[in-house]
Amino acid sequence: MLAYDSYGEETAGAPILIVHGLFGSGRNWGVIAKRLSKSRRVVSVDMRNHGDSPRADSQSYHDMADDLAQVIESLGGEALVVGHSMGGKASMVLALTRPELVRALIVADIAPVAYEHTQAHLVDAMQELDPAAFDKRSDADAALARKVETKGVRDFLLQSLDLKEKRWKLNLDVLGSEMDKILSFPDLSASYDGPTLFLAGAESDYVLPEHRDRIKALFPNAKQAKIPGAGHWLHAEKPREFEAAVRAFFTL
CATH class of the missing domain: 3.40.50.1820 (Alpha/Beta hydrolase fold, catalytic domain)
Incomplete structure (x- = not known):
């Protein structure tokens, strides 16, 4: 459940x-x-x-x-x-x-x-980040800023970055592949x-x-x-x- x-x-x-x-x-x-x-x-x-x-x-x-x-x-x-x-x-x-x-x-x-409001580019941006490479959220934010300009959007996405476990709390592969269904x-x-x-x-x-x-x-x-x-x-x-x-x- x-x-x-x-x-x-x-x-x-x-x-x-x-x-x-x-x-x-x-x-x-x-x-x-x-x-x-x-x-x-x-x-x-x-x-x-x-x-x-x-x-x-x-x-x-x-x-x-x-x-x-x-x-x-x-x-x-x-x-x-x-x-x-x-x-x-x-x-x-x-x-x-x-x-x-x-x-x-x-x-x-x-x-x-x-809708045509695809978020596939955000999936791509998150997938390009290696969660194991970051100990501080500010460093992850700086890296994500190369692909995502809006600070508010980065702050929202980074809420799903588990720095302790070094992983995204999102199944990015499936969210990317199922984007057409989500839209x-x-x-x-x-x-x-x-x-x-x-x-x-x-x-x-x-x-x-x-x-x-x-x-x-x-x-x-x-x-x-x-x-x-x-x-x-x-x-x-x-x-x-x-x-x-x-x-x-x-x-x-």
């Missing part, structure tokens, strides 16, 4: 399940998870081929949704689900294929469509009628007006909202506003 961090006390209500995006981990969401756990138990998973979760040969959305279903079943059979980017797509597939497990859904800055979205005819919020960053180009028809076809009760001043990593850029939106939608 997927590795996860649990925050807060077990209560009678359904827990919140947080599902991170590509190259992320459950611990990236630690601050938001701790704050939300004052109202309800929160579980933040490491997706397959990320963090401390098992390695696998596939990164398909059906497989990722099955992983999430297993976690929710172990937690009691129902959850309030928050998924970002790749995790948002996996959460959508979960809701569409196993709706009984999802009491309500928040999809953060992603739509149920195929895609399964052709599903089902719909999820539960409460759904598509929460986007106002400065992001991931959720566009032309996606609305597809969103409504799959999620007929979906609402849409934007966080001003936020881009694709809206939960990291505007954590208080993101938390407030989650609390309001889940009525915590």
Whole structure:
């Protein structure tokens, strides 16, 4: 089963399940998870081929949704689900294929469509680094800067560099080979009628007006909202506003 961090006390209500995006981990969401756990138990998973979760040969959305279903079943059979980017797509597939497990859904800055936002260049950049060569994160950052200009992106990627174990906590080979699947979205005819919020960053180009028809076809009760001043990593850029939106939608 997927590795996860649990925050807060077990209560009678359904827990919140947080599902991170590509190259992320459950611990990236630690601050938001701790704050939300004052109202309800929160579980933040490491997706397959990320963090401390098992390695696998596939990164398909059906497989990722099955992983999430297993976690929710172990937690009691129902959850309030928050998924970002790749995790948002996996959460959508979960809701569409196993709706009984999802009491309500928040999809953060992603739509149920195929994208051309490939991250293959970041896989290549990380693969060029030898984790055994670094004792300090600053040295790894300097080396990664030759391929990745944006400091914020490097900081995010390097959270998955385990300096103690001298390894990436990402299965880079599989993430690279499965990139086309990660960019895609399964052709599903089902719909999820539960409460759904598509929460986007106002400065992001991931959720566009032309996606609305597809969103409504799959999620007929979906609402849409934007966080001003936020881009694709809206939960990291505007954590208080993101938390407030989650609390309001889940009525915590």
